[in-house]
Amino acid sequence: MNNEKHGKFITLEGIEGVGKTSNLNFIQGLLEASGRDCVVTREPGGTSLGEALRGLLLSHSDDNMSADAELLMMFAARAEHLAKVICPALAENRTVLCDRFTEATYAYQGGGRLLDVKKISDLETWVQGDLRPDLTIILDAPVEIGRARAGKRSAPDRIEKEKDDFFQRVREAYIELANNHPDRICLIDASKTLPEVQQQIREKLVDYGVLGL
Numbered sequence: 001m002n003n004e005k006h007g008k009f010i011t012l013e014g015i016e017g018v019g020k021t022s023n024l025n026f027i028q029g030l031l032e033a034s035g036r037d038c039v040v041t042r043e044p045g046g047t048s049l050g051e052a053l054r055g056l057l058l059s060h061s062d063d064n065m066s067a068d069a070e071l072l073m074m075f076a077a078r079a080e081h082l083a084k085v086i087c088p089a090l091a092e093n094r095t096v097l098c099d100r101f102t103e104a105t106y107a108y109q110g111g112g113r114l115l116d117v118k119k120i121s122d123l124e125t126w127v128q129g130d131l132r133p134d135l136t137i138i139l140d141a142p143v144e145i146g147r148a149r150a151g152k153r154s155a156p157d158r159i160e161k162e163k164d165d166f167f168q169r170v171r172e173a174y175i176e177l178a179n180n181h182p183d184r185i186c187l188i189d190a191s192k193t194l195p196e197v198q199q200q201i202r203e204k205l206v207d208y209g210v211l212g213l
Contacts, residue, residue, distance in 0.1 A: 007090040008036070008210055009131075009189050010103040013174060014139035015167050017146030017161050018190040023139065024099055026198050027205070031095055034211055039089040042099035042166060043077065047084045050077040054123075058157040065158075067102065067113040075123045082128065102128065103136050103177050106157065111173025112166045135208045137201060138174045139190035143167045146190075157167065 012020050012027070026039065031038050044054040053073050055063070076102075089096050102124050110117045143164050150160065178187045186208070188200045205211035 002165060005097065006093045007084065008095045008135070009090060009098070009133045010095065010131045010140065010210065011098045011103065013100055013103050013107070013136055013141065014190060015141070015146045015170055015174070017148065017150030018139035018151075019075055019194065020099055020139060022194065022203060023137075023197065024097065027137075028097055030205065031097070034141075036095040038095045038097050039085065040097045041081070041085055041100075043081060043101055043104065044088045045077065046081040046086075046098075046109065047077075049080045049084045050177060053077040059113075060129060060158050063158060067109060067115050071105065071115060071123070074109065075127050078102070078105075079127045082131070087131075090154075098133075101133060101136070103133075103138070103174070106177060107173040108171045112162065112167040114169070118149070120173045134184065135204075135210055136181075136185040137204060138178055138179075138185065138187050140171065140174065141190040143171055144180070161192045 010027070010193075010209055013026050014020055028040055029114070030040050043050070043052045044057055053076060057065075057070065057077075069159050082142075086096050086098070102120075104119065105120055109115045110120050147164070147167065150156070175187065180187045188197060188204065190197055192200075
């Protein structure tokens with residue numbers, strides 16, 4: 001894969017119920033108001049193949065799916081997403097704003113499923129080469145807050161139905177990623193009110209050079 005890129009690649013992460021959808025729209029509005037041409041997408045998904053895999057991953061048709069199969073499907077969807085959407089947009093100097101990316105795999109399959117992180121890093125290198133997001137914003141909130149908010153939306157999908165200890169491991173993995181990669185990953189306190197969360201996001205976009213003052 002040719003990983004040369006010119007546009008900005010920004011990803012938004014977090015456990016269920018932390019407000020990713022609302023804040024993705026907020027970030028898009030800020031970036032477009034600043035003159036950036038944005039491509040908004042999601043993982044798993046973003047392409048016809050990716051959306052089909054998303055349906056398999058999140059449906060209850062196979063609640064006993066093996067963790068390795070889940071991991072490989074995530075990266076299969078990601079490979080197609082990179083080839084068809086992300087890399088072409090970056091090459092055109094567009095800003096890609098993605099709802100979840102590989103940090104989610106480290107958090108959910110590594111932290112939540114307790115898979116060997118080396119499996120994930122090997123797949124990351126194979127599928128992505130040296131391509132990494134310019135900025136990853138992790139919306140962080142205690143599990144009980146996220147689950148309470150998520151429970152008001154809709155019936156849980158296959159992954160959302162996991163127990164609290166699963167999501168606690170996911171949250172801890174996200175925090176560890178932010179601690180290990182402060183140059184490109186930041187944590188936002190998503191337990192606060194929406195205006196307070198969005199003020200934090202605005203400040204981080206400025207701090208990381210994505211948005212001007």
